[in-house]
Amino acid sequence: MDIKEDKELRWFDVEFVPEDYIFSKEERPQNLDIPVCDLIPVIDLAKAATSNGHTQSIEAVLTASQEFGLFQVINHGISEKTLNDAMSVVKEFFDMPSKDRTGIVPHMKNWIYTNSTDYAKDGVHLWRENLKHSCHPLEKSIPLWPHKPTRYQEVIAAYVVEIQKLSSRILEMICIGLGLDPEFFNDKSEVQLLSTNFYPPCPDPTLTLGILAHQDPSLITLLYQGNSTGLQVLKDGEWINVGAIPNAFVVNIGNQLEIISNGKLKSIKHRVVNSMHETRRSIATFVNPSPDSIIEPAKTLVNELEPIRYKASRYKEYVHRNKAFGDYTVALQNAVHSES
Numbered sequence: 421m422d423i424k425e426d427k428e429l430r431w432f433d434v435e436f437v438p439e440d441y442i443f444s445k446e447e448r449p450q451n452l453d454i455p456v457c458d459l460i461p462v463i464d465l466a467k468a469a470t471s472n473g474h475t476q477s478i479e480a481v482l483t484a485s486q487e488f489g490l491f492q493v494i495n496h497g498i499s500e501k502t503l504n505d506a507m508s509v510v511k512e513f514f515d516m517p518s519k520d521r522t523g524i525v526p527h528m529k530n531w532i533y534t535n536s537t538d539y540a541k542d543g544v545h546l547w548r549e550n551l552k553h554s555c556h557p558l559e560k561s562i563p564l565w566p567h568k569p570t571r572y573q574e575v576i577a578a579y580v581v582e583i584q585k586l587s588s589r590i591l592e593m594i595c596i597g598l599g600l601d602p603e604f605f606n607d608k609s610e611v612q613l614l615s616t617n618f619y620p621p622c623p624d625p626t627l628t629l630g631i632l633a634h635q636d637p638s639l640i641t642l643l644y645q646g647n648s649t650g651l652q653v654l655k656d657g658e659w660i661n662v663g664a665i666p667n668a669f670v671v672n673i674g675n676q677l678e679i680i681s682n683g684k685l686k687s688i689k690h691r692v693v694n695s696m697h698e699t700r701r702s703i704a705t706f707v708n709p710s711p712d713s714i715i716e717p718a719k720t721l722v723n724e725l726e727p728i729r730y731k732a733s734r735y736k737e738y739v740h741r742n743k744a745f746g747d748y749t750v751a752l753q754n755a756v757h758s759e760s
């Protein structure tokens with residue numbers, strides 16, 4: 421390996437996968453030779469804005485959310501510059517020396533950086549690094565985000581403003597498709613959390629995982645993955661690859677929207693597999709119910725033919741009970757409010 425003397429050696433600078441990164445046979449990918457699934461719907465939001473394409477696009481969003489629990493959107497109105505700036509500042513963050521990434525008191529801050537040091541499951545580590553922070557209310561949150569790289573706050577704030585608009589638009593399409601009031605989520609949802617991931621190349625990706633199989637605890641999640649692959653979804657018992665489409669967003673239906681739709685929309689299991697040569701970086705924004713809202717099937721979607729399938733639960737309690745955003749869920753949820 422050609423490492424300059426002044427370069428910090430990092431946990432992934434290894435020739436073999438250390439034992440505590442190897443998942444059980446049932447969980448590890450084993451076979452990475454799976455084609456990209458070209459059935460996952462790609463919705464053109466420019467068409468959706470036309471009078472002819474509107475109804476058709478809503479139907480496409482609904483069908484995708486029912487069958488796959490996931491779709492991609494293109495021509496969504498967020499500029500390439502905003503996307504590239506966000507991805508490059510994320511790259512800069514994960515490339516900084518470890519003292520800048522970790523800060524001084526990692527668990528008392530309003531942003532949580534995790535190296536691959538936290539155990540993901542049964543003493544096994546994930547092959548990734550992660551940064552999470554709150555985004556709501558935005559103006560109050562921004563000063564609490566990482567101060568390094570120096571343009572982090574400015575660039576990510578611009579990104580989140582755009583995500584707020586895009587997510588409202590997608591939620592509105594879903595509401596219309598479900599026959600709910602288009603403004604159903606207006607005062608009940610927020611772009612609450614941003615979670616960015618760095619998955620370095622791995623000497624043997626058949627043994628490791630970037631993220632374990634999970635469903636998102638959100639209404640929807642908007643995921644920007646640049647041009648990288650690695651995201652897989654479980655469809656009819658088989659893992660399939662989600663393709664990398666330049667400038668697209670992957671939209672995931674979270675389990676809270678599955679509940680509100682009384683099971684009409686599906687929250688799909690997904691995971692991230694590693695690559696031997698490619699680095700993956702992703703930015704996930706979780707659009708969540710407001711913490712105090714009660715999540716239950718929408719009254720208009722429950723009737724004699726469609727009996728109620730889920731119990732009501734306060735979102736905040738669900739999140740805390742399940743540590744829905746990892747070990748530091750409570751710190752993340754309280755970050756902005758404790759400062760006020």
Ligand SMILES: O=C(O)CCC(=O)C(=O)O
Nearest residue numbers: 615617636651692702704
């Ligand atoms: O990195 C990714 O693409 C996956 C992120 C993800 O699934 C999550 O943060 O919930």
Ligand SMILES: [Fe+2]
Nearest residue numbers: 634635636690
């Ligand atoms: Fe996820």
